[in-house]
Amino acid sequence: MSDAAVHNDHAHAHPPGFAHQFETMDQQRESATMGMWVFLVTEILFFGGLFGSYIVYRALYHDSFEIGSNLLNIRFGAANTIVLIGSSLTMALAIHAAQAGKKAREQMMWLLLTIILGAIFLAVKFTFEWTADYHEHLIPGFGFVVRPEWHAAGPHVPIFFCFYFFMTGLHALHMIVGIPILLVMTWMASRNKFNADYNAPLENTGLYWHFVDIVWIFLFPLLYLVGGRWGTH
Amino acid sequence: MSGHVVPIKTYLLIFFALMVLTAATTGAAFIDMGFWNTPVALAIAATKMILVVLFFMHAKYTHGLTQVVILCGFFFLALLVAFTLADELTRHWGPQPTSWSAMNAILLHAKLLF
Amino acid sequence: MSTATVDIHAHDSPIPGVERTNYLNVDHSVKSWLLTFDHKRIAILYLISITLMFFVGGLFAVLMRVHLIEPQGFLVAPENYNKLFTMHGVIMVFFFLVPSIPATLGNFLVPMMIGARDLAFPKLNLMSWYIYIIGAAFTLYSVISGGVDTGWTFYTPYSSSFAHTQVVPTAIGVFITGFSSILTGLNFIVTIHKMRAPGLTWFRLPLFIWAMYATSVIFILGTPVIAVTMFLLGCERLLHIGIFDPAIGGDPILFQHLFWFYSHPAVYIMILPGMGVMSELVTAFSRKRIFGYTFVAFSSLAIAVISFLVWGHHMFVTGQSVYAGLIFSVLSFLVAIPSAIKVFNWTATLYKGSISYEAPMLYALGFIGLFTMGGLTGLFLASLATDVHLNGTYFIVAHFHYIMVGGAVMAYLGGIHFWWPKITGRLYPDAWARFAALVIFVGFNLTFFPQFVLGYLGMPRRYAVYPGEFQTLNVMSSAGASILGVGYLIPLIYLIWSFKYGPPASSNPWGAKGLEWTTASPPPTENFTTIPVVTEQAYDYAQTTGKGGH
Numbered sequence: 001m002s003d004a005a006v007h008n009d010h011a012h013a014h015p016p017g018f019a020h021q022f023e024t025m026d027q028q029r030e031s032a033t034m035g036m037w038v039f040l041v042t043e044i045l046f047f048g049g050l051f052g053s054y055i056v057y058r059a060l061y062h063d064s065f066e067i068g069s070n071l072l073n074i075r076f077g078a079a080n081t082i083v084l085i086g087s088s089l090t091m092a093l094a095i096h097a098a099q100a101g102k103k104a105r106e107q108m109m110w111l112l113l114t115i116i117l118g119a120i121f122l123a124v125k126f127t128f129e130w131t132a133d134y135h136e137h138l139i140p141g142f143g144f145v146v147r148p149e150w151h152a153a154g155p156h157v158p159i160f161f162c163f164y165f166f167m168t169g170l171h172a173l174h175m176i177v178g179i180p181i182l183l184v185m186t187w188m189a190s191r192n193k194f195n196a197d198y199n200a201p202l203e204n205t206g207l208y209w210h211f212v213d214i215v216w217i218f219l220f221p222l223l224y225l226v227g228g229r230w231g232t233h
Numbered sequence: 234m235s236g237h238v239v240p241i242k243t244y245l246l247i248f249f250a251l252m253v254l255t256a257a258t259t260g261a262a263f264i265d266m267g268f269w270n271t272p273v274a275l276a277i278a279a280t281k282m283i284l285v286v287l288f289f290m291h292a293k294y295t296h297g298l299t300q301v302v303i304l305c306g307f308f309f310l311a312l313l314v315a316f317t318l319a320d321e322l323t324r325h326w327g328p329q330p331t332s333w334s335a336m337n338a339i340l341l342h343a344k345l346l347f
Numbered sequence: 348m349s350t351a352t353v354d355i356h357a358h359d360s361p362i363p364g365v366e367r368t369n370y371l372n373v374d375h376s377v378k379s380w381l382l383t384f385d386h387k388r389i390a391i392l393y394l395i396s397i398t399l400m401f402f403v404g405g406l407f408a409v410l411m412r413v414h415l416i417e418p419q420g421f422l423v424a425p426e427n428y429n430k431l432f433t434m435h436g437v438i439m440v441f442f443f444l445v446p447s448i449p450a451t452l453g454n455f456l457v458p459m460m461i462g463a464r465d466l467a468f469p470k471l472n473l474m475s476w477y478i479y480i481i482g483a484a485f486t487l488y489s490v491i492s493g494g495v496d497t498g499w500t501f502y503t504p505y506s507s508s509f510a511h512t513q514v515v516p517t518a519i520g521v522f523i524t525g526f527s528s529i530l531t532g533l534n535f536i537v538t539i540h541k542m543r544a545p546g547l548t549w550f551r552l553p554l555f556i557w558a559m560y561a562t563s564v565i566f567i568l569g570t571p572v573i574a575v576t577m578f579l580l581g582c583e584r585l586l587h588i589g590i591f592d593p594a595i596g597g598d599p600i601l602f603q604h605l606f607w608f609y610s611h612p613a614v615y616i617m618i619l620p621g622m623g624v625m626s627e628l629v630t631a632f633s634r635k636r637i638f639g640y641t642f643v644a645f646s647s648l649a650i651a652v653i654s655f656l657v658w659g660h661h662m663f664v665t666g667q668s669v670y671a672g673l674i675f676s677v678l679s680f681l682v683a684i685p686s687a688i689k690v691f692n693w694t695a696t697l698y699k700g701s702i703s704y705e706a707p708m709l710y711a712l713g714f715i716g717l718f719t720m721g722g723l724t725g726l727f728l729a730s731l732a733t734d735v736h737l738n739g740t741y742f743i744v745a746h747f748h749y750i751m752v753g754g755a756v757m758a759y760l761g762g763i764h765f766w767w768p769k770i771t772g773r774l775y776p777d778a779w780a781r782f783a784a785l786v787i788f789v790g791f792n793l794t795f796f797p798q799f800v801l802g803y804l805g806m807p808r809r810y811a812v813y814p815g816e817f818q819t820l821n822v823m824s825s826a827g828a829s830i831l832g833v834g835y836l837i838p839l840i841y842l843i844w845s846f847k848y849g850p851p852a853s854s855n856p857w858g859a860k861g862l863e864w865t866t867a868s869p870p871p872t873e874n875f876t877t878i879p880v881v882t883e884q885a886y887d888y889a890q891t892t893g894k895g896g897h
Contacts, residue, residue: 021458021465022542023878030296031467031541037299038533041306042571048310049575049605053590055314056321056601064596078259082252085281089248092239092289099238141586156596162589166582203291210290217281220255221274225262298540309568312655317604320659320671327669 015198029200036204040211043174047215050170054163054222061156062226068160069226071138076129077224080121081216087117088213091206094185098194098202107189107202114209115182118175125172130165139165164223171219174212181205237294247288254281369772369869384469385872387770390455392476397443397451398839400483403490404438405832407431412794412828418815428811429496430512436499441521442483444755445613448620449531449566450479452762453559455770457535459863459870460553462544462879467537468530475530482524489513489520498809500610503591503602507583515581522577525570528616532566535559544862546881553861553885554643558623561647565612565619565654573609576602600665607658615654618718618750619647621758622689625711628761629693630886631859632708633700637886639692646685653682663734672731679729686722690715705857706780710761713788717753721746724799739809742802748795757787760838765859767842768852772869775845779837787834793827860886 015025022028058065094110130139137145140162150157185205188194194202258277266273287293292300366372370387373379380388411431414422423431454472458465466472489495495517497506506514539560543552580602583589591597630637637643659667659675693715702708724746727733737743768774797820802808806817813821855864866875 019469021463021467021469027541031537033295034299034302034540035468035471035533035537037302038536038567039529041302042529042533042567044306044310044571045313045568046571046575048313049572049579049608052310052314052317053579053601053605056317056598057590057596059318059322061596074259074262078255081255085248085251085255088285088289089244092244093241096239096241096244140588141582144588158588158595159590159597166579166590170578207290210285213289214282214285217285218278221258221262221278225258225270225274227262227270229263230265305564305568309655313572313604313608316656316659316671316674317601317608319674320604320662320668321598321601323668323670324666 017193017198017200025198032200032204033207036207040207043211043215047167047170050163050167051218051222054167057156057159057163058222058226061154061159064150064154064156065160066226066228067150067154068157068164069224070228071136072164072224073129073132074224074229076124077220080124081220083117083121083124084213084216087114087121088210090114090117091209094189095199095202095206098189098199099196101196104189104192104194107194108186111182111186111189115179115186118179118182118209122172122175125168133161167219167223171212171215174215178205178209178212181208237291239288239291239294243288247284250284251281367867368871369867370872371772371869373872382473384465384473386454386458386466386469386472387870387872387874389469389472389476390451390453391770393446393450393454393479396476396479396483397446400438400442401835403487404435404443405835407435407438409828409832411435412825414811415813415821416825418813418818418821420811423811425811426496427494429498429809430494432809433495433498434490437486437495437517437521439751440499440613440617441524442479442486444617444751445528446479446524446531447617447755447759448624448762449535449559449562449616450475450527452555452624452759452766453531453535453562453620456766456863457538457556457559458542459866459874460556460861461539461542461547462862462875462881463538463542464873464875464878466534467542468534471530472534475527475534478530479524479527482520482522482527485516485520485523489516492516500606501577501580501602502606503580503583503599504593507580507589507591507599507602508587515584518577518581518584522574522581525574525577528566528570532563532570535563536567539563544879544881550641550644551881551883551885552644554626554637554640554647555620555623557644557647558619558626561651562616562619562623564648564651565616568655569609569612569616572605573613576605576609579605600662600667603662603665604658607661608655611658611661612651612654614747614750615650617755618686619650621714621755621762622647622686624758624762624765625689625693625714627859627861628707628711628758628765629696630888631765631857632705632711633697633702634858634888635696635700635886636884636888637692638695638698639688640885642688643692646688649685650682653678653685657682657729660729660734663731664738676729676731680726683722683726683729686718690719690722704781705764705777706775706784707761707765709781709784709788710757710764713784714754714757714761717749717757717791721749721754724749737802739807740802741798741806741808744808745795745798745802748798753791753795757791760784760787763842764838765857766863767845768856769863769868769870771846771849772852772867773845773849774852774856775849776841779841783834783837783841786837787831790827790830790832790834794824794831795827797821797823797827860888 018025019028022031090110090113094107094114097107097110133139134142137143138161140158144158144161146158182205185202188201254277258274261270261273261277264270286303292303370385380392383389383392410422411428414420414428414431420428454466457463493513495510495512495514497510497512497514501514501518539552539556579589579591583591588595589597591599591602593599626637626643657675657679659671660679663672663676693711724742728737728743728746764775764780801817801820801824804817806813852868854867856868857864862875862879862881863870865879
């Protein structure tokens with residue numbers, strides 16, 4: 001670029017939020033999106049280590065995993081799945097509101113709904129599922145009790161529960177991190193930061209939130225639906 | 234510009250599809266399909282994932298490079314799983330000698346020793 | 348490389364006697380350094396940190412070699428010897444080698460080589476340094492509070508169930524520092540894709556950039572797995588139950604699969620950047636285009652990909668399935684090929700080049716020889732049958748030190764010397780530098796060549812005592828280590844000296860090609876006054892027909 005071109009660029013008013021290591025807003029937006037996707041790849045491998053180990057042990061100890069899975073509350077799991085997918089919808093609608101130039105109030109409404117649904121998910125998980133698991137002595141390292149009926153049919157049930165708590169715990173941690181980020185986005189929306197021209201932080205927060213949803217989409221069948229529930233409800 | 238704006242109707246359609254699939258996978262867990270329970274559950278989960286990635290995460294409307302990036306992540310995860318399983322599941326293939334004399338017996342039998 | 352004529356004196360201060368503003372002197376306050384977003388300053392922050400960690404890790408190595416002068420051990424109790432080799436490994440791998448070239452030379456040069464003003468995410472860059480510091484703090488805490496003795500490999504079930512040392516703080520330190528790598532890799536990938544100057548197509552990029560890109564791919568794909576592995580290890584230690592616990596059916600070997608899925612590609616994280624530096628040094632100091640640019644570029648990517656397919660060669664004798672072992676063995680032979688391609692191409696670049704022997708070139712020539720030896724001995728280890736004999740012996744120790752030290756560290760030092768004028772605006776005394784390079788070369792070979800022999804003869808690694816017949820070779824190795832240690836101290840002294848007293852450097856003291864050499868030494872904060880437009884291939888040196896040339 002010639003000197004003249006450089007000066008011309010600075011003569012334009014850059015939109016708020018423009019970072020000067022970039023030449024154009026488009027470059028900045030594409031870079032931010034690409035950066036977020038690359039980060040999500042690291043998350044795929046991070047959870048992937050757990051999923052991979054899970055697959056190994058499920059292949060080796062299927063019977064134990066079936067027993068463990070049947071001790072989980074499938075109703076809560078399914079309800080939480082619906083709640084979380086719902087929060088992905090509201091997240092997408094929040095971004096849509098910004099892209100379509102809707103007022104800040106509408107953007108904030110969808111963001112707050114996302115946060116509420118996320119909070120409901122965590123509340124169900126912690127106060128209903130995990131508390132019950134604790135009282136039933138199913139949390140490894142916290143008073144876990146091996147049940148006599150497992151000795152013959154499922155000697156490796158403790159491993160299933162290690163995976164259940166590690167995987168859902170790590171997933172919940174990602175949601176706990178995501179909610180403050182959503183709160184920051186809500187605050188930024190309240191300051192009218194997002195519009196049709198500039199909404200990259202919202203878009204990238206959405207990418208993160210949808211990823212967390214996808215992890216649950218796999219956790220639900222792998223942990224709750226291993227099998228053996230035939231003929232029951 | 235932020236690029237393509239996905240219409241609300243599309244989001245609602247995808248959400249509806251995701252709800253149907255969730256119901257399907259939950260219901261399928263109560264039906265004994267033998268070996269096929271696991272592949273069916275995984276196929277439904279993969280379908281849900283693809284819908285979320287393509288539409289909620291706008292992958293359908295972005296650069297091809299994004300798609301390569303995502304596929305790379307899954308490809309290398311698949312490598313981790315495949316090669317680890319290649320070890321864990323094949324450890325007991327073949328005879329398991331417990332001593333040199335047992336090993337020699339096996340090799341003799343396989344005509345590798347004379 | 349740019350069509351715009353570059354007046355190297357254009358950057359001189361218009362006021363005689365007043366120093367031109369550059370990224371170093373623009374602000375001297377501590378706050379301006381600790382809160383900087385400038386990739387060049389962040390590179391310096393990393394340079395200082397990893398140099399400190401290098402000497403801490405080196406101290407452990409010195410203590411080990413002193414201890415091994417006597418067959419019954421000269422210095423420490425066996426339990427403490429275990430801590431020495433563990434801490435040496437953890438610090439050198441995670442806190443020196445992995446970040447070394449990427450976080451220092453990479454951070455400094457990637458934007459400059461592609462004609463950008465900074466990386467894509469300067470704030471993430473600063474955050475990555477702070478994350479490194481926090482991780483280092485956890486690890487140093489574990490050093491001073493009793494140390495850890497599991498080996499840098501943290502094998503279970505010893506590390507998860509039986510060790511009484513500071514496993515958890517060390518695991519936390521490694522976990523945290525992993526995110527530093529991830530952020531660096533993320534930054535490089537996006538920057539290289541999105542921020543190249545006009546005209547700078549992929550195949551006009553310096554090969555250093557290809558190497559940084561390939562390294563970043565490994566950062567992204569591999570590091571998260573070591574993170575989750577450390578997390579699982581920590582959980583198992585703290586909860587006394589976990590997925591590696593044999594008592595409940597867990598498989599300790601699964602830990603090794605997860606650990607090596609990262610740690611094998613990690614060794615390529617450690618060597619690929621050095622290979623990138625090599626391409627720059629060999630071309631600059633033979634004043635010739637690289638031979639086989641495309642092959643060298645693609646070989647970097649090939650190494651990055653194939654490196655993920657071979658991790659089981661660390662586990663041949665663990666009881667791993669022999670069928671899996673076969674697959675890993677064949678793939679391990681495959682991964683040697685792209686490395687060999689690079690060595691052939693560098694050698695062919697040297698042929699009929701106009702070679703000069705400044706210190707960076709001495710390091711580069713040392714690299715070619717020592718890396719080749721390290722690589723060839725790797726083939727002995729890739730072969731399943733011979734690995735059964737050599738695993739767990741000093742042969743392995745010698746193999747990886749030839750690559751890590753004879754290769755990676757020498758490339759790092761060569762790169763530091765080559766770009767020192769650009770980074771600091773000062774010239775270092777090349778006579779001392781050449782002397783140090785030779786001392787390092789001699790000391791290195793005296794330290795590690797005897798270890799090949801020791802390993803072949805059967806001396807196990809990670810042992811605090813050894814049979815008396817191995818003493819001569821051990822003493823040779825320890826003598827070499829003392830020379831090597833001195834060799835490393837010499838550059839520390841003259842490089843720091845040159846910062847204040849070295850003669851000022853021009854934009855391009857080596858007459859090298861590359862966008863970084865078109866701007867002032869040290870560069871201004873914004874790197875370039877005008878973003879260059881690139882129209883020429885990389886390494887566009889005039890082809891020489893023999894000695895002299897131009």
